[in-house]
Amino acid sequence: MKQYNIAYLPGDGIGPEVSAEAHKVLAKVSSDYGFSLKWVEFPYGATHYLKTGELLSQSALTEMADCSAMMLGAVGDPKVKPGVLEQGILLALRFHFDQYINLRPAVSFPNVPLPIALPKGEQINCVVVRENTEDFYMGIGGRGRKNFQVPLHAKRALYDFNATLDVKLDQDIEMAIQLGAISRPGIERVTRFGCELAKKRGEKNVALVSKSNAVPHIYGFLDEVTKEVVAKEYPDLTLSVVNVDALCYHLARKPQGWGVMICPNLFGDIVSDLLAGLAGGLGVAAAGNIGDGLSMFEPIHGSAPDIAGTGKANPIAAILSAAMMLQHVGEDKAAAVIEDAVKAYLADAKLPQMPIEFGGSASCSNVGDMVLARIK
Structure with missing residues (x-):
């Protein structure tokens, strides 16, 4: 045994x-x-x-x-x-x-009350593939006044990140700084996980949840690398890039229309909790x-x-x-x-x-x- x-x-x-x-x-x-x-x-x-x-x-x-x-x-x-x-x-x-993956399925179960009515015969059956070690959840940053330094350190399996940020302000005001960072290998591995999961579920499309129009350095890089991986390694899959705010709007109206969603750490946390509420609550999440x-x-x-x-x-x-x-x-x-x-x-x-x-x-x-x- x-x-x-x-x-x-x-x-x-x-x-x-x-x-x-x-x-x-x-x-x-x-x-x-x-x-x-x-x-x-x-x-x-x-x-x-x-x-x-x-x-x-x-x-x-x-x-x-x-x-x-x-x-x-x-x-x-x-x-x-x-x-x-x-x-x-x-x-x-x-x-x-x-x-490096936080996997959160959202499924509507029989007789579990939902906050929205689904068309007869349809159900919510999607999954958030959330990157789990990078983005704005790295816990690096600090605060100070006028002229100050912020030590930045994060140790991960992929790398050991060390830097110091010199802040100079022309006004004597207090400021807080939080750093987010993502790496090419970090993006590649979560993309591959999401694509393999979509294939296992028999789906032809993967959604990337992003916000590159407002946060171009981090999420522009996320879009670029994810597109490269899907085009090169998963030509049978279609990649849809959707802004996180638009996604939340669509999920509240038609959550049953989604499958695998690849999300950076911050957005994945928010979207998966939204889906938990739409699919019946934390008791089935x-x-x-x-x-x-x-x-x-x-x-x-x-x-x-x-x-x-x-x-x-x-x-x-x-x-x-x-x-x-x-x-x-x-x-x-x-x-x-x-x-x-x-x-x-x-x-x-x-x-x-x-x-x-x-x-x-x-x-x-x-x-x-x-x-x-x-x-x-």
Whole structure:
């Protein structure tokens, strides 16, 4: 029997609750399909940080590197200053393991209420391929008055970036500066990932989300390199370049008309959350942080400490994230069975059997059990 070692961070708030339901489903399909999952648990999150002051240890990163994938419940607590956990755990994991793709599918499921009405027989079925290590999320910049220097440093798998910005102002005013940067290899690899995904989905078109008319240096370069890769390596695909503001307008009117969307880091974060809302909410929004080494899978809804322990959490996003993880390690059949079970549960459920998020009365564990019962 093949065994996969899975690094597991249950995290904070509802993280352990929704993860427990995903674990139940994973235990069933792994038994049915002849493989096993060994969970390698780590304590990192708000609770551990508040108790010890530790975010991540080097020894833990070394141990994680030997795992097949990572599953994250959720990280966050209002007792911790915003940005500490995001930068010290989530971004640290993404950058350390060079998880250069943030993959966020958006699918409208049966009986899940949507904010807009879709034509009969149509559904939302698209995916954001978000570049995950560059752009304006590199965290480099600073602030000062009149004449000041801003040290700029970012270490990535592709390069080690070092510079100093000398700022001279003719007025004694305070100014803040944030630097965004993208590289040719960074653009090329996310373009190839998006194109391969479009081929796998049987699609002929890929959309590049950009804004080169207003930000020509970064996004003009993005447009140029993406067009080169598609023309040279994927002649059977058509590339559509769409400004992010126009895309948001079109998504709000006709979200079912889109497939694979390649986005730079900043725009990908915004567009994927918009799509999550259009497709039914964060309770059905799964995500993967994918690289050539350890990849991490998580629901994008956060830790929701206000409902932790009440049973109100919706575990579907965690269950779908688990299916994404299985697909990543090569267990495609088991992953498809989980996705089918989620769809079957939602299609069959009467209102009281729906998650509380969708107006029903089913608890977190009830929802997990009902999905589990439909695994075939």
